[in-house]
Amino acid sequence: MPLDHPALNAADPDLAALVGAEERLQADTLRLIPSENYVSAAVLEATGTVLTNKYSEGYPGRRYYEGQQNIDPVELLAIDRAKALFGTEHANVQPYSGSPANLAAYLAFAEPGDTVMGMALPMGGHLTHGWGVSATGKWFRGVQYGVRRDTGRIDFDEVRELALKERPKLIFCGGTAVPRTIDFAAFGEIAREAGAVLVADVAHIAGLIAGGAHPSPVPHADVISTTTHKTLRGPRGAMLLATKADTGKLIDKAVFPGLQGGPHNHTTAAIAVALREAAQPSFRAYAAQVVANAKALAEALAERGFDLVSGGTDNHLILMDLTPKDVPGKIAAKALDRAGIVVNYNTVPYDPRKPFDPSGVRIGTPSLTSRGLGTEHMPAVADWIDRGVTAAASGDETALKAIRAEVAELMAAYPAPGLAE
Numbered sequence: 001m002p003l004d005h006p007a008l009n010a011a012d013p014d015l016a017a018l019v020g021a022e023e024r025l026q027a028d029t030l031r032l033i034p035s036e037n038y039v040s041a042a043v044l045e046a047t048g049t050v051l052t053n054k055y056s057e058g059y060p061g062r063r064y065y066e067g068q069q070n071i072d073p074v075e076l077l078a079i080d081r082a083k084a085l086f087g088t089e090h091a092n093v094q095p096y097s098g099s100p101a102n103l104a105a106y107l108a109f110a111e112p113g114d115t116v117m118g119m120a121l122p123m124g125g126h127l128t129h130g131w132g133v134s135a136t137g138k139w140f141r142g143v144q145y146g147v148r149r150d151t152g153r154i155d156f157d158e159v160r161e162l163a164l165k166e167r168p169k170l171i172f173c174g175g176t177a178v179p180r181t182i183d184f185a186a187f188g189e190i191a192r193e194a195g196a197v198l199v200a201d202v203a204h205i206a207g208l209i210a211g212g213a214h215p216s217p218v219p220h221a222d223v224i225s226t227t228t229h230k231t232l233r234g235p236r237g238a239m240l241l242a243t244k245a246d247t248g249k250l251i252d253k254a255v256f257p258g259l260q261g262g263p264h265n266h267t268t269a270a271i272a273v274a275l276r277e278a279a280q281p282s283f284r285a286y287a288a289q290v291v292a293n294a295k296a297l298a299e300a301l302a303e304r305g306f307d308l309v310s311g312g313t314d315n316h317l318i319l320m321d322l323t324p325k326d327v328p329g330k331i332a333a334k335a336l337d338r339a340g341i342v343v344n345y346n347t348v349p350y351d352p353r354k355p356f357d358p359s360g361v362r363i364g365t366p367s368l369t370s371r372g373l374g375t376e377h378m379p380a381v382a383d384w385i386d387r388g389v390t391a392a393a394s395g396d397e398t399a400l401k402a403i404r405a406e407v408a409e410l411m412a413a414y415p416a417p418g419l420a421e
């Protein structure tokens, strides 16, 4: 159901129409992009408050602008809830998004030209982990680890060897296309041996960690970087958490005044709301269900002949190599989009194809879980994907249209949070 936006409708009908169309799209489609979700109506409302009007450079109690009577308690609520939820000594809730949060870690612990280490982008890492086209790969010397060709998993002997040889200032673990549990303890040990600061970038899995469905990087990582808008189900934003108070001080200085100006207070408020939601028992059930759904979906896809990187999943995410299906990832993703199934094309490890036209697609279960779908629905989801990929190969637009109608019917029975509350 489209929401009411009376002022927007009156002031800017063109923009309002686009927002309404996006609301219908998000309501009617099966959204499988693993970095996306549906926020609650409460989170949505918080982002639309007058807190957006306020400048607050600095930190609670130490601001460069007056009039912080309400803003300071808002930010303190977010900080305290983040610390309690993740069990850290320190939390900074001001980073504008995940990429600037990671940049703050560089600023806090490295100098330009220093060596940093992370997972290679085509192996499942993130641009900001030292990849060449990113500022982090241009301004720092990025050395990169990957996954084994035979297992699709990280080889810790290789990571240790590389770390001891290259002596990076920073080691990043975590990524954007990692379907398996991150072994934070193993990374922590290697970082200590190599004298590096370990940054656990848990952007994708923060909600699973908060909900007890993935091990915590505490106490193994020095710094935890996360977006707030993926499995954590908050607004677009980020946080930097530190396991020690002195590390936290360096992080704070790097975020402000090192990198940013005024924090986005409306986002901070929405982060506080999302963190409160994530501390409820229902969130633990959601996190467990995200993983159960992903495992059920992976199994149903494997039964239908899909080649899953690493053979399956431990978390919310599935990476598939479509080579055996004879369809490039991009063609499959675009066809699935026409069938009402929204995914993204993605490289797979050792992909012989180019990043803009890779072999794989990446899918995940956070959004459909937030709508209330369970393991009993996963065979149907796998079936739609299978039929959609087959239709993509043969160019069967009628089949795609038929899937789209079936998808819309199921979605209508499971209204999306934020759009229906």
Ligand SMILES: *Cc1c(COP(=O)(O)O)cnc(C)c1O
Pocket: 035, 097, 098, 099, 100, 102, 125, 126, 128, 174, 175, 176, 201, 202, 203, 204, 227, 237
């Ligand atoms: C999403 C993501 C980021 C970047 O977040 P943005 O908010 O898109 O800048 C960083 N690291 C990882 C591992 C991510 O998944």
